[in-house]
Amino acid sequence: MTANPSPRPAPRGNLVTLGLVQVVVAVTGIAIQIGLARFLGDDGYGSFKFLATLAGLLGFLADFSIPVLLARQVARAPENAAERLGTGLTAIALLAAPPILLTAAYAWLVDGRPDVVIAAFAAGATMGALATQGIGESIFQGLRRMRPLLWANLAGRLVYLGGTVWLLWLGWGVFGAFVAMAAGPLAAAAILLAAFRRQVGPPRSQGLAGAARLIRDGLPFGLHRAFMGAYLAGDVLVIQWFCTDAELGAYGAAALFLVQIPLAQVLIKAIYPTLSQAISRPDDAGAELGLAVRLLLVASLPIAVGGAMVAPELIALLFGPDFGAAVPLLVVLLPVLPLRFVNLTTGAALSALDRQPRRTRAILVIASFNLILNVLMVPYWGALGAAIATVIAEVALLIWLGTALTGAVHGVGWLSGVWRSLPGLLAMAGIVWLTGAAHVGVQIAAGAAVFAAAAWLMRAVTGEDLRRLLRL
Numbered sequence: 001m002t003a004n005p006s007p008r009p010a011p012r013g014n015l016v017t018l019g020l021v022q023v024v025v026a027v028t029g030i031a032i033q034i035g036l037a038r039f040l041g042d043d044g045y046g047s048f049k050f051l052a053t054l055a056g057l058l059g060f061l062a063d064f065s066i067p068v069l070l071a072r073q074v075a076r077a078p079e080n081a082a083e084r085l086g087t088g089l090t091a092i093a094l095l096a097a098p099p100i101l102l103t104a105a106y107a108w109l110v111d112g113r114p115d116v117v118i119a120a121f122a123a124g125a126t127m128g129a130l131a132t133q134g135i136g137e138s139i140f141q142g143l144r145r146m147r148p149l150l151w152a153n154l155a156g157r158l159v160y161l162g163g164t165v166w167l168l169w170l171g172w173g174v175f176g177a178f179v180a181m182a183a184g185p186l187a188a189a190a191i192l193l194a195a196f197r198r199q200v201g202p203p204r205s206q207g208l209a210g211a212a213r214l215i216r217d218g219l220p221f222g223l224h225r226a227f228m229g230a231y232l233a234g235d236v237l238v239i240q241w242f243c244t245d246a247e248l249g250a251y252g253a254a255a256l257f258l259v260q261i262p263l264a265q266v267l268i269k270a271i272y273p274t275l276s277q278a279i280s281r282p283d284d285a286g287a288e289l290g291l292a293v294r295l296l297l298v299a300s301l302p303i304a305v306g307g308a309m310v311a312p313e314l315i316a317l318l319f320g321p322d323f324g325a326a327v328p329l330l331v332v333l334l335p336v337l338p339l340r341f342v343n344l345t346t347g348a349a350l351s352a353l354d355r356q357p358r359r360t361r362a363i364l365v366i367a368s369f370n371l372i373l374n375v376l377m378v379p380y381w382g383a384l385g386a387a388i389a390t391v392i393a394e395v396a397l398l399i400w401l402g403t404a405l406t407g408a409v410h411g412v413g414w415l416s417g418v419w420r421s422l423p424g425l426l427a428m429a430g431i432v433w434l435t436g437a438a439h440v441g442v443q444i445a446a447g448a449a450v451f452a453a454a455a456w457l458m459r460a461v462t463g464e465d466l467r468r469l470l471r472l
Contacts, residue, residue, distance in 0.1 A: 021146070021149045021150050021153045021266075024150070024153050024154050024157055025153055025157060028157040028158075028160065028161050029157075030256070031161065032160065032161060032164050032177075033256050034318050034319065035164070035165075035168075036048055036164070036168075036177055037249065037252075037253055037319050037323070038319065038320060039168055040173070040174065041249075041322065042245070042246040042249035042250060042322050042323060043244075043245040043246055043249065044173070044174065044245075044249075045249040045252060045253070046240075046244070046245030046246060046247070046248035046249035046252065047111075047116055047119075047174055047245055048119075048174045048177060048252075049236060049248055049249060049251075049252035050111075050236065050237075050240050050245075050248060051103070051107065051116065051119055051120055051123040051174065051178070052123060052178075053232075053233045053236040053237065054103055054106055054107065054120070054123065054233070054237070055099065055103050055120075055123040055124050055126060055127055056127075056229055056232070056233060057229040057230060057232075057233035057237070058098075058099040058102050058103055058106075058124070058127065058229070059099060059127040059130070059131075059225070059229060060222050060223075060225035060226040060229055061095060061098045061099045061102070061127075061226075062092070062095050062096065062098075062099045062127035062128050062130070062131040063091075063092060063095060063127075063130075063131035063134060063135075063218075063222075063225075064091075064095065064215055064218040064219065064221060064222030064225070065218055065221030065222050065224060065225040066088055066091055066092070066131075066135065066138075066214060066215070066218040066221070066222075067088070067131075067134040067135055067137065067138035068138070068218075068221050068351055069214070069217060069218045069221050070084050070085075070088050070135065070138040070139060070142065071138040071139075071141045071142040071272060071273070071276075072142070072272075072276045072351070072352060073142065074138070074139055074141075074142025074143060075141075075142040075143075075144070075272070075273035075276045075277065076276060076277070078142065078143055081139055081142065081143055081196075081200055082196075082200055082201050082202065082203050082204050083203075083204050083205075083206065083210075084139060084142075085135065085136070085139045085196060085203040086203035086204045086205030086206070087204075087205050087206045087210045087211055087214050088135040088138070088139075088214065089132065089135055089203065089205070090205045090206075090207070090208070090210070090211040091211040091212075091214045091215050091218075092128065092131045092132050092135055093211075094208075094211055094212075094215070095128070095131070095215070096128040096131075099124045099127045099128065100121055100124035100125050100127075100128070101124070102124070103120045103121070103123055103124035104117055104120040104121045104124060106120075107119075107120035108120075110240070110241075115173070115174070115175070116174070118175055119173075119174040119175040119177075119178055122175050122178035122179050122181075122182065123178045123181075125178070125182045126178055126181045126182040126185070128182075129181075129182040129183075129184075129185040129186045129189075130185045132185065132186065132189040133152070133156065133185035133186070133188045133189040133192065135189075136152070136188075136189050136192030136193060136196065137149055137152075137192065139192075139196065140192065140195075140196070141269055141272065141273065142273060143200075144273050145199070146269075148191070148192055148195035148196075148199075149192070151191060151195075152188040152189070152191040152192045152195070153188055155187055155188060155191055156184040156185055156186075156187045156188030156189075156191075157184060157188075158184075159180070159183050159184045159187040160180050160181060160183065160184030160185075161180075161184075162180075163176075163179065163180030163183050163184070164176070164177055164180040164181075166180075167179060167180055220356045220357055220360055221351070221356060223360050223364075224351075224356065224359055224360040224363055227360060227363035227364040227367045228363050228367070230367040230371065231363055231366060231367035231370055231393070234367065234370050234371040234374055235251070235370070235374050235378075235386035235387075235389065235390055236248065236251070236252070236255075236386075238371070238374040238375060238378045238386060239251055239374075239378055239382070239383050239386055241378075242378050242379050242382070243378070243382050243383060246325075247325065247382055247383050248383070249323070250323055250325040250326040250329060250383060251326070251329055251383040251386065251387070253315065253318075253319050253323050253326040253330075254315075254326040254327075254329035254330040254333050254387070255329075255333060257303075257307065257330060257333070257334065257337070258333060258336055258337055258340060264296055264340070264341045264344045264345065265344075267292040267295065267296060267345065268292070268344060268345055268348045271288045271289070271291075271292055271348075272348055272351075272352050274288050275288055275289065275348070275349055275352035275353060276352040276353075278353075282407070282408055282409050282410045283410050285349070285353060285408065285409045285410075286409035286410040286412045289345065289346070289349050289405075289409050289412050290412040290413045290416070291465065291468060292345050293342055293345055293346075293412060293413075293414060293416075293417060294413065294416045294417035294420075294460070295417070295461065295465065296338070296341040296342065296345060296417070297338055297341070297342065297417030297418055297421060298417050298420065298421050298455055298460045298461055299341075300337045300338040300341045301338050301417070301418070301421045301425060302421070302424070302425060302428055302447070302448065302451045303334070303337055304334040304335050304337050304338055305334075305425050305428065305429060306428060306429075306432055306443075306444065306447045306448075306451075307330065307334045308330075308331045308334050309429065309432050309433070309443075310432065310440050310443055310444065311327050311330045311331050311334075312324075312327050313440035313443075314330075314440055315327050315330060317440055317441075325383075328384060329383055329384060329387050332384065332387040332388060332391065333387045333390065333391070335391055336390055336391055336394050339391075339394040339395060339397075339398055340394055342398060342414075343394060343397050343398055343401055346398075346401040346402060346405060347359050347362075347363075347401055349405060349408070349409065350401065350404055350405060350408075353405075353408045353409075355404060355405070355408060358404040359401065359404065362397060362400040362401055362404060363397075365400070366393055366396055366397045366400065369393060369396060370389055370390070370392075370393035373389035373392060373393065374386050374389050377389050402414065417460065420455070420458045420459060420460035421451075421455060421458075421460050423454050423458055424450070424451040424452075424453075424454030424455045424458065424460065425451065427450045427451065427454050428447040428448075428450050428451040428454070429447075430450075431446050431447055431450045432446070432447040435447075
């Protein structure tokens with residue numbers, strides 16, 4: 001079979017485009033989650049959070065993390081992009097049904113309420129929709145052509161946002177929220193496919209045999225996705241076993257600040273192709289990883305510190321008085337943000353540098369450890385116990401992943417972002433305290449301005465950093 005001609009060279013400015021994509025995703029995601037919390041209340045939002053987490057846990061069955069594998073393959077052999085896209089879509093079609101059926105079955109066994117079980121079918125379907133979009137995004141990521149991702153995500157999020165408002169207005173409740181959640185990625189996938197046809201050509205599939213091989217090759221990535229899903233979902237499922245829907249809703253509101261920050265995914269997607277190509281150059285790989293780790297720490301540490309200082313006002317502003325129980329949970333969970341940023345980036349480096357089995361083993365062990373901690377702590381301390389367990393598990397994962405990279409990268413400078421951020425964090429804390437009588441928005445703006453100025457003076461972020469980012 002003759003391969004497609006190599007696509008034209010990738011343009012610069014991919015990081016800017018990815019940043020815009022993630023801003024679109026984050027802003028609409030936060031708006032929808034806050035709207036759902038306010039419209040459904042803490043009980044209804046707790047049911048939504050339970051089903052979303054359950055579907056996410058089983059979501060590895062919808063794609064086996066094939067998009068991660070495809071991005072690496074296309075980065076190394078862009079002339080095979082059409083074949084990779086077609087075969088990837090075939091594989092996703094084969095994998096679509098199990099997460100739907102398993103999500104509904106678990107909801108029926110554990111909850112049993114008819115409306116929750118019906119909504120579970122739609123929740124499971126969102127995983128197949130997201131997997132379909134993920135295949136298209138991975139191909140363009142491997143080609144280092146990110147602009148189609150912006151327009152696809154913009155259209156998809158508009159469909160998601162508009163569909164959510166419309167279906168909630170019609171009275172579809174939690175079920176309608178998941179129907180809209182599935183419609184958005186399908187719209188984005190259609191736009192990505194059209195863009196690929198225009199820029200590269202029609203996709204070609206290797207058929208069922210090729211799809212089966214792709215699923216088999218993606219097994220290590222799929223296992224990692226499964227273990228990561230168990231790690232991220234374990235706390236929510238244990239809270240659902242031992243606590244009320246209202247407590248689960250409060251935990252979901254606090255945890256929202258961890259999953260909606262787009263910065264980590266921007267840098268991970270931007271450096272992943274470069275890291276994949278630097279597999280035999282540990283100095284180059286270390287330079288790319290070090291830049292990402294330092295900048296993500298500089299971005300996340302002020303959010304963790306400042307967010308903890310204004311947590312009561314922030315929760316009241318975004319979610320209303322019914323979510324007061326989320327305040328202590330948010331204070332405990334915010335330190336997870338910089339830890340998770342570094343862990344996500346380090347894990348992506350392991351995948352890019354052909355050390356995926358090490359990443360998978362780490363997630364398996366830490367997911368099991370986290371589940372044990374939750375089972376021991378949640379019955380006594382409720383959702384607060386789950387938050388403490390999450391912090392402990394993230395620290396353990398940080399140590400494991402950093403050790404697993406030994407020899408593959410040189411000169412990362414893991415703590416550079418911490419030391420360079422420290423003066424700015426102290427100055428920011430001072431200004432937030434001094435403006436304590438002001439509106440929380442004023443506190444955040446003042447704190448952010450002071451930290452940004454201090455970070456620039458301490459060379460936590462430099463002009464050369466910005467130029468390197470724009471070259472990605």
